[in-house]
Amino acid sequence: MSVVGVVGDEDDPIARRLNDLGVRKGVQIEVLRRAPLGDPTVFELCGYQLCLRRTESVRVEVSRLPGANPENPARAT
Amino acid sequence: MTSATISPAQAPSLLFGLLGSPNAGKTTLFNALTGMRARVGNYPGVTVERREAELRLGDRRAVLIDLPGTYGLDPISADEAIVNEVLAGTTEGLARPDALIMVVDACSLQRTLPFLGQAIRLDRPMCVVLTMLDELAARGGSLDIERLEAALGIPVVGVIGHRGRGLEALKRLLGDLPSWSRPAIPPPEDRAERAGWADSILANVIQQRPTRHRLTERVDRIVLHPLWGSLLFVAVMLTFFQLIFTWASPAMDLIDGLVTTLAALSHAWLPEGWVANLVADGLVAGVGSVIIFLPQIVILFSLLYLLEDLGYMARAAFVIDRVMGRIGLEGRSFVALLSSFACAIPGIMATRTIPSPRDRLVTILVAPLMTCSARLPVYALLISAFVPERKVWGPIGLQGLVLLGLYLGGATAALLVAGILKRTLIRSDGLPFVMELPTYRWPTAKVWFSQVFGSAWAFLRRAGTIIMAASIVLWFLLNFPKVEAPANLDERAASVYVLEHSAAGRLGHALEPVIAPLGFDWKIGVGLIASLAAREILVATLAQIYATSGDEGESLREALRSETDPETGELVFSPATVGSLLVFFVFALQCTSTLAIMRRETNSWRWPAFAFVYLFTLAYSASFLTYRFISAFGANDWLS
Numbered sequence: 001m002s003v004v005g006v007v008g009d010e011d012d013p014i015a016r017r018l019n020d021l022g023v024r025k026g027v028q029i030e031v032l033r034r035a036p037l038g039d040p041t042v043f044e045l046c047g048y049q050l051c052l053r054r055t056e057s058v059r060v061e062v063s064r065l066p067g068a069n070p071e072n073p074a075r076a077t
Numbered sequence: 078m079t080s081a082t083i084s085p086a087q088a089p090s091l092l093f094g095l096l097g098s099p100n101a102g103k104t105t106l107f108n109a110l111t112g113m114r115a116r117v118g119n120y121p122g123v124t125v126e127r128r129e130a131e132l133r134l135g136d137r138r139a140v141l142i143d144l145p146g147t148y149g150l151d152p153i154s155a156d157e158a159i160v161n162e163v164l165a166g167t168t169e170g171l172a173r174p175d176a177l178i179m180v181v182d183a184c185s186l187q188r189t190l191p192f193l194g195q196a197i198r199l200d201r202p203m204c205v206v207l208t209m210l211d212e213l214a215a216r217g218g219s220l221d222i223e224r225l226e227a228a229l230g231i232p233v234v235g236v237i238g239h240r241g242r243g244l245e246a247l248k249r250l251l252g253d254l255p256s257w258s259r260p261a262i263p264p265p266e267d268r269a270e271r272a273g274w275a276d277s278i279l280a281n282v283i284q285q286r287p288t289r290h291r292l293t294e295r296v297d298r299i300v301l302h303p304l305w306g307s308l309l310f311v312a313v314m315l316t317f318f319q320l321i322f323t324w325a326s327p328a329m330d331l332i333d334g335l336v337t338t339l340a341a342l343s344h345a346w347l348p349e350g351w352v353a354n355l356v357a358d359g360l361v362a363g364v365g366s367v368i369i370f371l372p373q374i375v376i377l378f379s380l381l382y383l384l385e386d387l388g389y390m391a392r393a394a395f396v397i398d399r400v401m402g403r404i405g406l407e408g409r410s411f412v413a414l415l416s417s418f419a420c421a422i423p424g425i426m427a428t429r430t431i432p433s434p435r436d437r438l439v440t441i442l443v444a445p446l447m448t449c450s451a452r453l454p455v456y457a458l459l460i461s462a463f464v465p466e467r468k469v470w471g472p473i474g475l476q477g478l479v480l481l482g483l484y485l486g487g488a489t490a491a492l493l494v495a496g497i498l499k500r501t502l503i504r505s506d507g508l509p510f511v512m513e514l515p516t517y518r519w520p521t522a523k524v525w526f527s528q529v530f531g532s533a534w535a536f537l538r539r540a541g542t543i544i545m546a547a548s549i550v551l552w553f554l555l556n557f558p559k560v561e562a563p564a565n566l567d568e569r570a571a572s573v574y575v576l577e578h579s580a581a582g583r584l585g586h587a588l589e590p591v592i593a594p595l596g597f598d599w600k601i602g603v604g605l606i607a608s609l610a611a612r613e614i615l616v617a618t619l620a621q622i623y624a625t626s627g628d629e630g631e632s633l634r635e636a637l638r639s640e641t642d643p644e645t646g647e648l649v650f651s652p653a654t655v656g657s658l659l660v661f662f663v664f665a666l667q668c669t670s671t672l673a674i675m676r677r678e679t680n681s682w683r684w685p686a687f688a689f690v691y692l693f694t695l696a697y698s699a700s701f702l703t704y705r706f707i708s709a710f711g712a713n714d715w716l717s
Contacts, residue, residue: 010268013153014509020149021511022188024272036303037399042514046188047218047287049514051395053402056509 003027003045007059014056022046023060091139092172093132093251094163096196097180098189099146099432100513102208105524106180106236107143109244115143117535120159120168125434134252142174146432149192150199154506156434164199176202176254183213183220183235184287190275194264197231202257204232204250211237212516218287228278230260240521290516293388297514300392310396313389314415321376321419322450328372336365354556355549363548366611367541370422370670371533377416377423378532379525385430386520386528391512398510404492405499407433407510410440414491417447418484421671422540425678426532433508439498441675442688445666446491448484451612455662456483458616462634463655479659487663490695536674543673551610551669554581555603555618581606595661595700596654596708598642608667615662653707657700664696 003023008015022045023029032042032049040053052060097103107115111130120127128143144160152158159168166173179196181189197203207222226233232250236243250257265271299305340357347353384390394408401407409431417424424444431437460476467475499505560578562571576582577599585602592602600619607618620633640649666672666689675685 016151017148017153017509017511019268020151020192022185024191026276027187033297033301035301035395035399036307037396039399039402040395040510040512042301042395044289046185048182048185048188051391051398051510051512051514053398053510056511 001029001031001062001064003029004061004063007061015059018056018059021050022048029060029062091134091137091176091251091254092174093139093141094174094177095141095143095180096160096164096177097144097146098148098182098185098192100515101146101180101182101189103143103146103180106206106208107141108524108527109236109241110248111141125156125159126429132251134248137252139251141178142171147192148188148511150195154434154508156506157508164201174201176204176251176257178204178206178251180206180208182209183207184209184216184218186220186283187275187279190278191268191271193229194271194274197229197260198263198266200259200263202254202259204234204257205229206247207233207235208237210235211240212290212518213287216287216290217285219284220282221284225278225282228281230258232257293516296517297392300389301395306392306396310393313384313393314412317380317384317412318415318418320380321373321416321423324376325372325419329369332365332369332372336361336369339365351556351559355552358556359549359552362552363545366548366670367537367544370420370536373420374423374426374536375529375533377419377427378529381412381416381427381430382525382528383520386518386525388515388517390430391514394512395514402510404496405505406436406439406495407431408512410436410495413440414444414447417444417449420449420451421445421447421668422536422674425671425674426536428678433506435499435503435506435508438679438684439495439503441678442498442684442691443491443495445668445671445688445692446487446494446664448487448663449612449668451668452483452662454613454616455608456480456659458619458633458637459655459659462637463650463652483659483663486660490664494691494695540670540673540677543676544670547669547673548610551581551607554584555579555607576603594704595697596651596657596704598649600649601654601658605661605665605667609669611670612662612667651708652711653704656707657704660703661696661700664692664699666692 003025005025006015006018006023010016027045029043029045032044034041040051041057043050043052043057095103095107107128107130111132115128115130117126117128125145130141130143132139132141142163144163145157147157147160150161150164152161162168163171164174164177177196177199179193181193193205205225207225213219222233222235234243234247234250236247264274300309340361343357343361344353347356381390384393390409390412394411396408397411398408401410410428413424413427413431415424416427421444424447425441428437428440428444431440460479464476464479469475469478555576557580558578560575562574566574577586581603582599584606585599588602588606589597589599592605597605604615604618608615616633619637637650638648641647642649672685672689675688676682679685
């Protein structure tokens, strides 16, 4: 999957933090696994593994196919 | 020294700031460069650790300051803003760094490049240290360091910190600041444009992207498996907890024995009198009360750093995060709270692994509620004296159930208080939960040893002095002023008489109106005052007050059971009083050592004072309710 966007503008601290963590438009991101209790989830991006809780990961919009229509993005969760 | 030589100390020293993301290998590099001689303190006003150390660059003196790990230069909390303040030179008592060293994990260069661009825009002399090059190679990746240097316009050095490779080249570079190149055009200011800048550099520099770490992938299939992972988590945590207990107790018994022997020896060597008593029971016992914690601290940190360096700790936090998230904390608080079952001192020290300063503070404040091993002797005495040995169901006895109830009561209270604190006084600062899962790697013995040694030494130096001072003050309270007992009393009655007229005895009497609603008399009051040094001292003090010879023997239990009020003739230790006293010990912060370590870890007396007041308020209210409840409804039907 590749990141299409993050909900929240540049003044939104969570969106900015996700951006700093490498969750940027065009970056490849994969869901690796969920914790035994269902949350958080491990993602792989930019050559490292990142755990995010659902509260943050719902903000990440991805497309499942390269070149898919960014108007209708799927959520990463 | 002749006047011709100039001492290096007189030359102005350079200040280097070490910048980088968490897990990039910043601390490893810091230790490799400075050789573990860090001065550790706090930044003013916050619980963020400040580490700096001297660095020798030929004959020049330099200071390296290890900045808190960060993912960028746009702070979203006051604690994160520290990095920006240090870089701008606005931190109290700290000059603006002359140059910056940015540590970058070569495997996740793609993530870090925009941050790197932001740092270059600060327009300070800056160099980049690439770490984890060994891991990059192991994962089949490669990058061109020379091209990266050319694209960034600043010096780049590759280093393998834990092996010491590349360190000499880095030191040579640090010693030659004027040679550092600066970029002709700074990276773009706008976030989106900077991302484009980063992508173009990346395309130019990365020859081969790293694949997944295969060992990590395979191990995680089991370690993070919904079933096996959960079972492993429980097994690791139980073993961890059990080892702190079982491995530490022989060493603690040994220290206890040594202290007793030393005290006896000082009595034998010194002329009889209060000086001998001070040395034996104040000084020696005071030193003993400090080093008695060392076995637990050393074992806890040996295991903790081993699991941390291996890469398991982040996985454990990942598995338990959901549970801790319910009360507003996160997975990394769990280990600290679990450790506090052994002793709150190492537990509070273990909170350093929690990145959010607020979560860390809340964990520190509730850690004393976890039933530590010092409460056990008190529980054991009271339960064995007053709770009948009756089987309730199968092999499960009433005594065991009461003990379990006390443990659960403490842990439940800790979680409830944490939840309340996070919703009221210490609200989250909007920091999202963010955690990297590092690849598994074998820890190096040298790094591991120095981490454990560093923690033990920090405890001795930072908390030991306060603990010792408090022990000595309490000794004075219990022994002064010295009143001669009337000649007609026998030896035991005389020692009670002397204790009653000491400062602590008078305090106990003065406290009586306050503690009477809990069902406590002045003797228990003296016991509570003495237990401020350490909870288990209550047992020894009660033994002294009730004039028995053995500490835990049948005689003390008998004495407690048969003690009657001289005026009313009623039993002093009624079921209501016993219940109230047990509940009091569940909550009260009767441990100066914990206060001392809280003071050191939070860098102010404010939080230990807060913890002391709230825990005593809690203890007082809960004891009062217990006393009233048992008095009203009676417990004789099941206790007798």
